[in-house]
Amino acid sequence: MTDEKPDAGSPEDASEGMAAARRRYRNFRKVGYRPVSGGAEPAEAGGSPAPEDVEPAAEKPVEPEKVAEPEKVAEPAQVATATLPPPSAWQSVPRYPVAGPTAAGAIVPPAPVPLLTWWRPPTTGAPAQVLVVGLIAGLAGAFLAPPNNGIGWFLAGLFGVGAVLFHAGKPSVERALWLAAALAFLAMGFLRAAEWIFPLCLMASMVCGSIAMAGGKTVRGLVFGALGVGLAGFRSIPWVAKGLSKRGPVGIRPFISVGVALALLLIFGSLLAGADQAFSDFLEGLVPDLEIGVYVRMAFFGAVAAFGAVGACYLVAAPAQINEDAESKPGSLRVKDYALPVGVLVLLFAGFVGTQLAVLFGGEQYVMETAGVTFAEYARSGFWQLLWVSILTLGVIAGVARFAAKKTAKEQLWLRILLGSLAVLTLVIVASALSRMWFYQQAYGWTVLRLLVASCEIWLAVVYLMVIASGITLRANWLPKAIIGTGTAFLLTVMAMNPERVVADYNVSRFEATKKIDTYYLSQLSEDAVPALVRLPEEQRSCALRYVRFRNVEEDWRDWNFARYTARKSLESVAVTERTCESPYSGER
Structure with a gap:
């Protein structure tokens, strides 16, 4: 009996094809579309179905006569695929689902990179406590800060610092010292009457407060620390907006409550003021006369105070992560x-210091014989040049120390010798500048500018001593913070010692010894100098106090100033008459 295979059109083949088609359709319903890429996709991309997804092929019954024949291996079932439809010219590119995040052709958007990676914003919105802090500081700045220097500035700063510390918690020792310095500078607003002192103290107070909240110990950290509160104020705007958005709309009821309170205050306050004159005067003292300019000033002061307080809270919530402990790149110089x-500068400074020693030991006679000028003119002609030499040399030393190579012991030795010699010679130049200032004031007396510049020279001498100390170990990580700290201490000390009073005291004592005094210059001083000027005889006293006796800038209690109060008490015990005054000094002094 011959074995004959069934032809292609047999019923068995038709039923087998239909079964395979049904299996492919069921698998197509489970898997979905697969792009055609020239072959079956890898299993991890979802191209081939799992073994359990495909039904096993139906086994045909084995006929007895065909057992001896080799078994025919069935081909694996293919997954039905379909070509993606082409995108329409009128629509954007369609987005088809992918099997997973690692599927071929998946477009993953890049993660956003923050602008300042070392200063990341908070993840949550501003809490309600921060809004209260900003409100307290803003109201204090608007209603307590006066247009002139007075006690109101100190009270406004006290409220602002207290509100910030209420949110920030117990401060560290360093933060407490910086905040105390900020308040001490604000206190000069009611301790000193000189108009030039308060703007300088106000800026110093803002810098100290910013360093207190932002920190910093290197040059980069201290620069950020001095500007940190201002920068944080701008960055806090979306933070505050996010905090407000979570709380929903405020509603109209709080505004109605405030309006009713103001109406009641106005009605009953007016009635009580009309009932008693003393109470009316008291209310007039509390409520200043408001004009458009006053409203603008109050709004500006309040906005600045609230801006700074919220910026300080932002620094507490999101401090800047400046890596100040990381070692700087080694220098290549x-x-x-x-x-x-540097060697040329050392030789030049050495020659100058040699001539200065001859001047100091030779005295006035040596100067007049060699320079042909008086000792005072000689001192005046070179003081400012020596001051600039001291400042510029500090920059040269800082630049060379930063970029010079310090790997080997030989390089370190040369650096110590050259920069150390330059620093020591510059220290002698600073001493020469101070001696010139001393000789100059002996000839013409002290002025406020001379006192300030002499104090600056003393601070520069301290800075050079610290530079020499850091050069011994070649470690200056502590130096930038020490320079800023000593500068703040020197400025606060000069303001606390009352520079105008010191100048007036010295000039009055000099007049008692030499009968020489510049009453025109003394008349330009503020009430700070009045307790010293009342010691002068009647003629000189009247000329020195001819302007200050009519000066009165206080409008209400916020402008109260201790120096002005003391001056008024001093003027009550002496007579100041109208006189024609002429200064014995003429020309440039």
């Missing part, structure tokens, strides 16, 4: 690169 320029 070789010894032969900087030895010649």
Whole structure:
């Protein structure tokens, strides 16, 4: 019996094809579309179905006569695929689902990169406590800060600092010292009457408060620290907006409550003021006369105070992560690169210091014989140049110390010798500048500018001593913070010692010894100098106090000033008459 295979059109083949088609359709319903890429997709991309998704092929019954024949291996079932439809010219590119995040052709958008990676914003919105802090500081700045220097500035700063500390918690020792310095500078607003002192103290107070909240110990950190509160104020705007949005609309009821309170205050306050004159005067003292300019000033002061307080709270919630402990890149400036320029400066300074020693030991006679000028003219002609030399040399030393190579012991030795010599010679130049200022004031007396510049020279001498100390170990991580700290201490000390009073006291004592005094210059001083000027005889006293006796800038209690109060008490015990005054000094002094 011959074995014959069934032809292609047999019923068995038709039923087998229909079964395979049904299996492919069921698998197509489970898997979905798969792009045609020239072959079956890998299993991890979802191209082939899992083994359990495909039904096993139906086994045909084995006929007895065909057992001896080799078994025919069935081909694996293919997954039905379909070509993606082309995008329409009138529509954007369609987005088809992918099997997973790692599927081929998936477009993953890049993660956003923050602008300042070392200063990330808070993840949540501003809490209600921050809004209260900003409100307290803003109201204090608007209603307590006066147009002139007075006690109101100190009270406004006290409210602002207290509100910030209420949110920030117990401060560290360093933060407490910086905040105390900020308040001490604001206190000069009611302790000193000189108009030039308060703007300087106000800026110093803002810098100290910013460093207190932002911190910093290196040059980069201290620069950010001085500007940190202002920058944080701008960055806090979306933070505050996010906090407000979570609380929903405020509603009209709080505004109605405030309006009713103001109406009741106005009605009953007016009735009580009309009932008693003393109470009316008291209310007039509390409520200043308001004009358009006053409203603008109050709004500006309040906005600045609230801005700074919220910025300080932002720094507490999101402090800047400046890596100040990381070592800086090693310098690449070789010894032969900087030895010649620094060596030339050392030789030049050494020659100048040699001539200064001859002047100091030779005295006035030596100067007049060699320079042909008086000792005072000689001192005046070179003081400002020596001041600029001291400042510029500090920059040269800082630049070379930063970029010079310090890997080997030889490089470190050369750096110590050259920069150390330059710092020591500059310290002698600072001493020469101070001696010139002393001789100059001996000839013409003290002025406020001379006192301030002499104090600056003393601070520069302290800075050079710290530079020499840091050069011994070649470690200056502590130096930037020490320079800022000593500068703040020197400025606060000068303001606390009352510079105008010191100048007036010295000039009055000099008049008692030499009968020489510049009453025109003394008349330009503020009420700070009045307790010293009342010691003068009647003629000189009247000329020195001819302007200050009519001066009165206080409008209400916020403008109260201790120096002005003391001056009024001093003027009550002496007579000041109208006189024609002429200064014995003429020309440039």
